Amino acid sequence: MKRFCFLLASLLAAATLIATDAGAGKKDDTLVWATDRDNPIADPFYINTRELVVIGHHVWDTLVFIDPKNAEIKPLLATKWTWVDPTTLEFELRKGVKFHSGKEMDADDVVYTFNHASNKDNAIANFALLAWIKSAEKVDGGKVRINLNRPFPPALAYLAGIGFIMQKGHYDGAPVKPDGKKDFGAVKANGTGPYKIIEVKPGEHIRMERNADYFKDGFKGTPSISKLTFRTIKDTNTRTAELMTGAIDWIWDVPKDQAERIKANPNVVVENAKTLRVSYLQFDANGVSGQKYFTDKRVREAVAHAIDREALTKNLVGPASVVAHSPCHPDQFGCSTDVPKYAYDPAKAKALLKEAGFPDGFEFDFYAYRDREYTEAVIGDLVKVGLKPKLNYVQYTAFIESVHKGRATVAHGTWGSNSVPDVSAMTAQFFANGPDDLTKDPEVIKGIAEADSITDPDQRKAAWQKVLARIAGQSYWVPLFTYAKYYAFSKDLDFKPTSDEIPQFFAAKWK
């Protein structure tokens, strides 16, 4: 028995030694961040996940970068840019920038990148976001032009989002798949960014290391933390447990109840930060679903007055959430909040319904797909003024199909704008006569077409202001609130969340 106890004790001692040495945190100068998603390859063009957008901005650089504080465009690989005409953008490139391969970046690389990405046959995952590019051409060694299919003023914002510059010929050596097509995503990563990829282990991790040759005085600065590791940990509880033991340093998308509980841990900092995602109610304003109630403006206004949006943001979403008044995120360029507003006023809602001929309310189809607790709070408010929504809570694909096919009388949706901080990334998605547009108001459609052909920022803002005022005035939507998400990270880490949901680990430091 004695011997057994001794054995057990030594085993546990050995276990303790190994368990505490996880290769993360300040002492190892390694920032380990984890999410639930597996990222089997490390190429931001060929896998459509948030993690690869984040890794993209650490391993690669874009021509320009958006300052998340004010949505202003800042120079990165390009030092200057000009609109030659509404369909031609010219960039002057930074000199002395090197790829991780050692080759200096020049106009040929930029031309190669955009000609590859804008070619539909190359099938980049986010093709739709760069589909406005017609071609790219070299002006001289330090200058390139991007030609557009059509005038597209938010072009710079999209380039800043996913226009990662690859080295000329990067995809030439891609292995060939059995179907004869090239497997572009399998090519080893090579960017100009502040970190380089060291190892990709599908299902487990992607390891990165600081790029010692990263160019000085750029918007991203000089990275301070020497190693960066992304880890896949599926289970939310396990991720939280690993954060508490210090085996990982950073997580996000922490559920509200858990976030409040781990706040008590002295080794962890919890922060609630805004995101670009907006929650909204969309009406079948033309009555195509067969239920014609919402063709009446008074009924739509009644819904807007019936919902206590302030309470929703405070009690359910989180402190960083704000009430939305326009069908876009207030942080997006051109998203004016100076529009007609509808205060919480159930009495007025009831009066409007009575005026419209529905003193006892009516029954209608209500579709939703995400965050059921938010949907139920909204429904609760509608029931209070006598409305009788019939909830169809479905998967996203079924939800979007019900909107496109005109089955949804009212849809409770959300939109993250692909992190593009420009009003057109959201409002044009839903009001410019596309499949998501249930309003099809000719005045709005014309207004958006006009606003999105103006390249001068101030004039464009003014044109958008008119569009947004018209939408709010007609109450085509009830914009509800902006999303906020919880971040939790090691107290040793000096990190600031940004609303673009691209965590800037290159700017993070150990305290």
Added chain:
Amino acid sequence: MLAFTAKRLGIALLVALTVSLITFSMIYVSGDPAIAIAGEGARAQDIEAIRKFYGFDRPILEQYFSWLGGALQGDFGRSFTLRQPVADVIAARLPVTITLGALAIAFALLLAIPLGVLAAVRPNSIADRFALTVAVVGQAMPTFWFALTLILWLGVYWRLLPITGSDSWLNFIMPAIALGYYVTPAIMRLTRAGVLEVLSSDYIRTARAKGLRPMTVLFKHALRNAIIPVVSLAAVQFGFMLGGSIVIETIFQINGLGYLAWESIQRKDLPTMQAIVLSLSVIYVLLTLVADLLNAFLDPRLRVT
């Protein structure tokens, strides 16, 4: 024994074939696989191209035999999302799952058999009640909850064991306990019942009458016979653990076959899904076969049937 082995082998082969056929037809039951792979918003010509590429336009039996032919030669096709041959992926992940399953069943046997014997030797005593409590708790507690409790105490509060990964053997301790504990009750109850029954049989009375030591009677004469059904049960449970470790592998982030199955379903990675189901069922069939043969070896009477 030879005839018995041949017969069992034949049955096992038939079962494996049937499973492979069911596995294969499954993808058609769940809807047009080409549409599923193409995903949302795919154009009709994309779907048609995928149908051609994977050969979904051929008759289903023809597809089945060409797949089976490949599978017999170890060629399960290529995983589209992992960008590797499926056989390589499975070869890399299977040892992890087998290690986990073996450790879990070892844990379960080490806990269950002594408890079962103890309970049988002193039926209705405090020891029996204790064993019963352990069994009921094991059966009643959801695996994921037990796993999280282990993480909380051994990983977070006491910092004794690493929580995630499969780098060292220490990573396997918590998952093996969590996975093994669930099957402990069944093995324990079966051991108890078996030993109890054997202990009241004539030959045990004879052995005792001969003046053999109680321990010799218990372990050499009683347990050996009582353990026969336990062997079958343990083999079946081992198979169950290989397939049923999805939850445990996900919670502890162990890169094994169960976790791969979950990921493949999410990504609609059909070749990988098929290969996993087939490998697991073949292992399961093999284990049952081994259990049958082992039983026949332990008890010659079984060879007749």
